Amino acid sequence: MKKITPLLLAISIFWSCQKPQGFEYRDMKNLSVKQIGFNKTQLAMDLIYFNPNNFGVDLKHVDCDVYIDKNYLGKFVLDTTMHIDRKSEFSLPSTIDVDMKNLFKNTLTVLFNKEVLVTVKGTTKVGKAGIYIKMPFTYEARHKIDLF
Secondary structure (H helix, E strand, C coil): CCCCHHHHHHEEEEECCCCCCCEEEEEEEEEEEEEECEEEEEEEEEEEECCCCCEEEEEEEEEEEEECCCCEEEEECCCCCCCCCCEEEEEEEEEEEEEHHHHHHHHHHHHCCCCCEEEEEEEEEECCCCEEEEEEEEEEEEECCCCC
């Protein structure tokens, strides 16, 4: 009986310390222009995600680059801590700094294609109980663009 107790304890610790799964992108809402400039324009939006994990996590920092059809669009940084419940959809208030030099390349791509390849590469800090790990992530998917 004494040998079974440590084994059960080790198994329960192993199952409770699962590596978190990445969040699933669902939608984008409330897109607006926050600031217009010659070199940089800032866009604001709410990104909707789903947490597929069986446990809640804290999201502490996001830093990533956004590309449209392999052309650099801009940088996205979120520097706030928010709690995300288990198996739930959540809204991530976001701003992206758009590099205006590359905007024309992206505008032509959007005008001549009905779909664009959106690529996001970066890192995020995700944790629980004050312990955070830096996780790299890549998101890539085709999105339909209807301008007219």
